[in-house]
Amino acid sequence: MEPFLTLTGLVAPIDRANVDTDAIIPKQFLKSIKRSGFGPNLFDAWRYLDHGEPGMDNATRRINPDFVLNEPRYRGAQVLLARRNFGCGSSREHAPWALADYGFRALIAPSYADIFFNNCYKNGLLPIVLSESQVDLLFGAVNAFPGFKLTIDLERQQVAAPDESMVFHFDAEPFRKHCLLHGLDDIGLTLQHADAVRAFEARRLAEQPWLI
Amino acid sequence: MPKLARTLYDKLWDAHVVRAEADGTVLLYIDRHLVHEVTSPQAYEGLRLAGRRPWRTGSIVATADHNTPTTDWDDGIRDPISRTQVETLDANIGATGAKAYFPFRDKRQGIVHVIGPEQGATLPGMTVVCGDSHTSTHGAFAALAFGIGTSEVEHVLATQCLLTRKAKSMRVRADGRLPAGVTAKDLALAVIGRIGTAGGTGHAIEFSGSAVEALSMEGRMTLCNMAIEAGARAGMVAVDDKTIEYLRGRPFAPAPELWDRAVAQWRALASDDGASFDEVVALDASALAPQVTWGTSPEMVVSIEGRVPDPDRERDAARREGLERALTYMGLAPNTPMTDVHVDKVFIGSCTNSRIEDLRAAAAVARGRRVASSVRQALVVPGSGLVKAQAEREGLDRIFRDAGFEWREPGCSMCLAMNDDRLEPGERCASTSNRNFEGRQGAGGRTHLVSPAMAAAAAIMGHFVDVRRLA
Ligand code: SF4
Numbered sequence: 114m115e116p117f118l119t120l121t122g123l124v125a126p127i128d129r130a131n132v133d134t135d136a137i138i139p140k141q142f143l144k145s146i147k148r149s150g151f152g153p154n155l156f157d158a159w160r161y162l163d164h165g166e167p168g169m170d171n172a173t174r175r176i177n178p179d180f181v182l183n184e185p186r187y188r189g190a191q192v193l194l195a196r197r198n199f200g201c202g203s204s205r206e207h208a209p210w211a212l213a214d215y216g217f218r219a220l221i222a223p224s225y226a227d228i229f230f231n232n233c234y235k236n237g238l239l240p241i242v243l244s245e246s247q248v249d250l251l252f253g254a255v256n257a258f259p260g261f262k263l264t265i266d267l268e269r270q271q272v273a274a275p276d277e278s279m280v281f282h283f284d285a286e287p288f289r290k291h292c293l294l295h296g297l298d299d300i301g302l303t304l305q306h307a308d309a310v311r312a313f314e315a316r317r318l319a320e321q322p323w324l325i
Numbered sequence: 326m327p328k329l330a331r332t333l334y335d336k337l338w339d340a341h342v343v344r345a346e347a348d349g350t351v352l353l354y355i356d357r358h359l360v361h362e363v364t365s366p367q368a369y370e371g372l373r374l375a376g377r378r379p380w381r382t383g384s385i386v387a388t389a390d391h392n393t394p395t396t397d398w399d400d401g402i403r404d405p406i407s408r409t410q411v412e413t414l415d416a417n418i419g420a421t422g423a424k425a426y427f428p429f430r431d432k433r434q435g436i437v438h439v440i441g442p443e444q445g446a447t448l449p450g451m452t453v454v455c456g457d458s459h460t461s462t463h464g465a466f467a468a469l470a471f472g473i474g475t476s477e478v479e480h481v482l483a484t485q486c487l488l489t490r491k492a493k494s495m496r497v498r499a500d501g502r503l504p505a506g507v508t509a510k511d512l513a514l515a516v517i518g519r520i521g522t523a524g525g526t527g528h529a530i531e532f533s534g535s536a537v538e539a540l541s542m543e544g545r546m547t548l549c550n551m552a553i554e555a556g557a558r559a560g561m562v563a564v565d566d567k568t569i570e571y572l573r574g575r576p577f578a579p580a581p582e583l584w585d586r587a588v589a590q591w592r593a594l595a596s597d598d599g600a601s602f603d604e605v606v607a608l609d610a611s612a613l614a615p616q617v618t619w620g621t622s623p624e625m626v627v628s629i630e631g632r633v634p635d636p637d638r639e640r641d642a643a644r645r646e647g648l649e650r651a652l653t654y655m656g657l658a659p660n661t662p663m664t665d666v667h668v669d670k671v672f673i674g675s676c677t678n679s680r681i682e683d684l685r686a687a688a689a690v691a692r693g694r695r696v697a698s699s700v701r702q703a704l705v706v707p708g709s710g711l712v713k714a715q716a717e718r719e720g721l722d723r724i725f726r727d728a729g730f731e732w733r734e735p736g737c738s739m740c741l742a743m744n745d746d747r748l749e750p751g752e753r754c755a756s757t758s759n760r761n762f763e764g765r766q767g768a769g770g771r772t773h774l775v776s777p778a779m780a781a782a783a784a785i786m787g788h789f790v791d792v793r794r795l796a
Pocket residue numbers: 390391436437438457459675676677736737740741758759
């Protein structure tokens with residue numbers, strides 16, 4: 114996994130609550146057995162006017178000019194600003210895969226669904242939680258100033274406007290933060306404790322042999 | 326010193342902690358790993374690329390369900406991309422092994438959350454994970470069951486553990502008797518209507534109270550299934566006699582010589598008296614009517630006696646906009662009585678409501694009646710091959726067919742429309758599934774979530790109706 118240290122990136126807003134993972138990446142794209150290539154179908158049903166299917170040439174599809182990510186001013190955005198309960202619904206990791214493949218590196222919202230939140234961390238995508246009022250301020254700034262960027266510093270757990278007119282602190286669990294900062298692979302870390310797992314397992318299966 | 330009173334969730338959690346980091350991150354041992362074709366290929370590939378093998382194949386129970394067709398099984402899976410995904414699962418399980426695999430066309434194949442309990446592969450006291458959010462279903466057996474992403478599927482395959490943190494606890498207490506015609510599905514929708522789709526975020530919910538105790542295991546599964554739609558990480562119900570009787574004699578239940586020992590341990594799987602919860606929600610089950618969703622989120626729900634809400638009455642601007650957007654998508658006018666809403670299709674199935682009891686409830690409504698001529702299609706999709714066989718033994722298939730329903734092969738089907746079963750743009754559906762998100766059952770499709778009896782009643786009348794008036 115790519116480490117996440119600091120990022121200064123263009124911010125794009127999705128101004129609705131409860132954006133579900135079906136909306137982030139519709140089910141027809143879940144048939145893929147790969148982890149990559151989902152970016153062009155991120156928010157497919159909102160982004161295009163025609164119905165998308167896997168294998169289509171997305172470059173020839175009809176773009177929905179009213180969808181926010183299609184506005185030229187948000188081209189190349191790396192930070193997605195969203196509303197509460199972002200990523201609810203299905204556990205599909207294809208949602209963070211699609212967001213990351215599109216180019217997003219960080220998300221900012223007042224809250225996320227649990228599974229989605231976890232899945233982001235596993236893919237080097239930083240889901241930042243700010244308060245409703247801070248998120249409101251950021252929506253105001255994004256709408257008011259084309260080209261609005263934010264600098265995110267994971268080490269200092271800070272989101273800041275480049276002119277420092279807004280500086281917000283965010284929480285990050287120390288363990289996850291450590292893994293993301295160093296791009297550590299969870300599985301490798303866990304396997305350092307393989308003996309503890311084996312001992313635990315042996316005891317458990319002896320006590321409850323029906324689990325075997 | 327008296328021991329601290331613990332919740333069921335505390336007990337399940339404590340029993341699986343291998344080690345804990347200083348910040349509260351825990352290595353949690355996983356007893357049962359359910360696997361299906363959509364969220365596993367990338368995990369197996371990752372494992373292979375790293376030169377790893379599954380840690381304990383005896384924990385794995387696998388099936389193909391999301392992509393499989395529900396008709397013409399002899400023709401195989403026609404969509405080549407779906408077929409590749411199912412064949413990839415065949416190959417992965419073939420190469421590395423599992424405790425049980427029910428491939429496409431096996432007579433025990435079905436929706437992963439239906440077959441786990443049906444096979445006795447879900448047992449009290451277990452941790453159960455699956456790359457699927459509705460894994461919460463298995464909590465009905467006093468198991469700690471929750472959905473995970475594909476990276477975590479790989480992590481569990483490789484290490485038999487997950488890195489995770491304990492959630493907060495919530496008790497949802499439903500006391501009183503559910504009125505006749507009001508089911509576990511209605512209770513689940515009412516809970517979500519009350520606390521909202523993010524109401525349970527960060528929490529593990531324990532359902533309790535006399536109304537929950539009175540539910541069958543099927544009903545408890547329906548309730549726990551929908552816990553994720555309230556945002557909860559897990560849903561669960563304590564062990565009682567019903568739990569134990571349901572499991573007796575199932576293929577993967579403890580062998581006879583271990584049975585009594587297992588039961589003795591399972592009996593302790595309930596919250597202690599005096600255990601405290603971070604949140605408590607109480608509901609009077611006896612006051613509930615059948616529920617119908619009107620919008621594009623499960624929290625957008627009213628009783629069948631209610632009306633489509635009026636955005637003009639919503640003061641909060643953001644909420645008003647959300648309501649308006651949902652009404653536009655759903656093609657509904659404010660203040661329309663729910664009983665005036667007509668349906669084009671009906672879907673009875675999904676891991677929420679495709680078990681034998683659900684099919685019986687729907688058949689009881691369909692018996693001797695006809696699907697309204699305005700309804701284009703009414704599907705009944707059993708949750709598993711064994712549910713289908715049982716229903717056929719009871720003659721339910723005849724009742725459905727005689728009434729004009731289509732009787733299909735098992736699978737996820739029109740719950741998420743990855744196969745050919747789907748809504749066309751603008752079509753309106755009475756569905757027993759769990760999500761009414763935009764496009765969930767097909768691009769542009771409009772989903773109303775209801776119980777099996779209510780879905781059958783909508784099929785017969787061509788519009789929503791209080792099933793209690795049909796009796
Ligand atoms: S029936 Fe629907 S909700 Fe259940 S596992 Fe299948 S797709 Fe998911």
